[in-house]
Amino acid sequence: MVEPIKLTTREQREQLIRTARFNPFLLPAEDVIIDLLTDSGTSAMSSAAWGAMMQGDESYAGARSWYHFRDTVKEIFGFGQVIPTHQGRAAEHILFSVMVNPDSTVPNNTHFDTTRANIEFLGGKAVDLPCPEADDLESDYPFKGNIDLASLEKLVAEEGSERIPLIMVTITNNSGGGQPVSMANIREVSRIAREAGIPFYIDACRFAENAHFIKRREPGYENTPTVDIAREMFGYADGCTMSAKKDSFANIGGFLCTNDSELAHRERNILILTEGFPTYGGLAGRDLEAIAVGLREVLDEHYLDYRLLSIRYVVEHLRESSIPVVAPAGGHAVYLDARRFLPHIEPLHYPGQSLAVELYLEAGIRSAEIGTVMFGADPHTGEEHPARLDLVRLAIPRRVYTQSHMDYVLEAVSRVWQRRVDIRGMRIVRAPQFLRHFTAEFDWA
Numbered sequence: 414m415v416e417p418i419k420l421t422t423r424e425q426r427e428q429l430i431r432t433a434r435f436n437p438f439l440l441p442a443e444d445v446i447i448d449l450l451t452d453s454g455t456s457a458m459s460s461a462a463w464g465a466m467m468q469g470d471e472s473y474a475g476a477r478s479w480y481h482f483r484d485t486v487k488e489i490f491g492f493g494q495v496i497p498t499h500q501g502r503a504a505e506h507i508l509f510s511v512m513v514n515p516d517s518t519v520p521n522n523t524h525f526d527t528t529r530a531n532i533e534f535l536g537g538k539a540v541d542l543p544c545p546e547a548d549d550l551e552s553d554y555p556f557k558g559n560i561d562l563a564s565l566e567k568l569v570a571e572e573g574s575e576r577i578p579l580i581m582v583t584i585t586n587n588s589g590g591g592q593p594v595s596m597a598n599i600r601e602v603s604r605i606a607r608e609a610g611i612p613f614y615i616d617a618c619r620f621a622e623n624a625h626f627i628k629r630r631e632p633g634y635e636n637t638p639t640v641d642i643a644r645e646m647f648g649y650a651d652g653c654t655m656s657a658k659k660d661s662f663a664n665i666g667g668f669l670c671t672n673d674s675e676l677a678h679r680e681r682n683i684l685i686l687t688e689g690f691p692t693y694g695g696l697a698g699r700d701l702e703a704i705a706v707g708l709r710e711v712l713d714e715h716y717l718d719y720r721l722l723s724i725r726y727v728v729e730h731l732r733e734s735s736i737p738v739v740a741p742a743g744g745h746a747v748y749l750d751a752r753r754f755l756p757h758i759e760p761l762h763y764p765g766q767s768l769a770v771e772l773y774l775e776a777g778i779r780s781a782e783i784g785t786v787m788f789g790a791d792p793h794t795g796e797e798h799p800a801r802l803d804l805v806r807l808a809i810p811r812r813v814y815t816q817s818h819m820d821y822v823l824e825a826v827s828r829v830w831q832r833r834v835d836i837r838g839m840r841i842v843r844a845p846q847f848l849r850h851f852t853a854e855f856d857w858a
């Protein structure tokens with residue numbers, strides 16, 4: 414797919430971002446020059462995936478495309494039960510609907526926005542337990558996505574299996590800088606969960622990138638094929654949620670897996686109510702075909718080497734210019750550290766939002782705040798607090814942009830860095846109760 418890039422002037426962008434209430438999510442995509450808002454559903458599909466789509470079987474029940482999809486998921490993920498959904502958050506909602514109640518606590522290395530919101534929507538508590546190494550954004554510790562095992566054991570001892578319906582680990586850790594989780598950490602979480610009789614689920618959106626980091630960074634896995642590393646990771650878990658919009662190159666799709674057939678039966682009843690029949694979920698047969706092809710392609714080690722190196726290219730150039738960025742390079746995005754970039758802006762004046770707005774004004778680059786706007790409000794009380802980090806995520810769509818696009822981004826970030834002292838904070842004018850970052854409206858503070 415080739416898309417035209419429309420160029421805009423600074424004056425036009427000033428008007429456009431004001432009309433979008435200073436929220437990049439509300440900009441028309443056509444008015445964006447380089448779109449790094451998300452890597453979700455924005456990847457380029459291959460000729461093989463497009464070809465498979467032409468063969469989509471759109472039968473309501475038992476379509477051929479469903480069997481291609483189910484068998485591929487089973488082969489890579491290894492779980493007995495596969496439930497297709499229209500995207501990751503639908504899988505989360507179905508899973509939590511059968512497991513979470515207002516007494517529940519669900520630990521994770523770091524919940525992403527939709528996981529946290531789906532748990533909180535059901536009255537449960539979403540607890541983040543990132544490893545201590547994750548606090549030092551500059552160090553090169555290879556597995557900053559790990560969950561803090563000591564804190565997890567403490568929480569399990571305090572709350573017990575009655576109040577912890579499941580333990581989750583997100584690979585890679587999106588809200589924590591796209592950092593990977595090691596196999597050793599996954600193995601230990603599995604042990605803790607099994608000893609306590611608690612199911613262990615993996616939020617698997619970027620499983621291939623995580624598996625490849627294990628191959629490249631964890632001793633003992635250098636010679637293991639990445640697909641086998643993926644199978645080993647999932648072998649320690651009882652189930653997973655997946656957004657096929659990430660590590661499957663698909664524009665839409667997701668699934669929920671479990672080994673518990675009784676649980677799957679209850680989940681399918683909700684699926685039929687909210688998504689569709691169990692052999693298509695919320696998807697067309699052609700979507701199931703594209704995902705089946707994408708799941709195999711994403712495990713190509715040449716592609717994965719290129720993917721990880723292309724993110725590292727941007728991170729290392731920023732570090733050379735002393736621009737604060739989360740290190741080491743993660744799997745799908747570059748994360749600017751907005752708190753160190755704009756130390757004169759208090760977290761409750763949203764330095765990440767200001768920086769995202771400035772990147773758009775400077776060069777038409779769209780990015781996403783991952784900080785106090787996304788995670789700083791209690792949806793039930795409305796109280797605000799600074800989030801653990803204030804980051805700006807430059808998510809890189811898969812197989813879309815070239816090195817020269819990235820050089821353009823580097824130049825723009827560096828120009829904003831040079832005039833950082835003049836950048837002002839922001840205030841929220843209007844925001845919804847849940848997932849406020851998507852539609853909140855802002856103005857300068």
Ligand SMILES: Cc1ncc(COP(=O)(O)O)c(C=O)c1O
Binds near residue numbers: 656
């Ligand atoms: C780690 C993680 N979990 C879950 C989701 C939700 O997936 P979806 O957008 O397909 O609903 C996302 C999406 O960005 C994610 O990054």
